[in-house]
Amino acid sequence: LEEPTWFAAVYEAARTIPPGQVCSYGQLGALAGVTARMAGKALAFTPEGVPWWRVVAWDGSLPIHKKDPALALLQRQKLESEGIKFTGSQRVESRFFISDDEDS
DNA sequence: CTAATGACGCTAC
């Protein structure tokens, strides 16, 4: 169990995500000091205690369904449990993002 | 060293 890489930084950044809010891989990566791609990689290895479901794509969609469609469904249920709502499609509303400024 | 890939980001149509 050794991740001597930016993985740990991504996990800690994910823990800083407040409940009822979501964050994009880019935002999380910025907090962890890595790029969005690296954040996604780390999120695939998320250990216990890390709210990986609070991390979505920049546009609120769930890009993880590419290989694990069931996982995407699980994430959506988790987000709904947090009070987050979805649009007609599988996308989280922008006002739930940490990036505030929900008012245009 | 070059090519390909990935729980991505953003612009363009």
Place this chain on the structure above:
DNA sequence: CGTAGCGCCATTA
């Protein structure tokens, strides 16, 4: 709102 294409950075072949 939907799809298509390119860019990004690190790991692996």
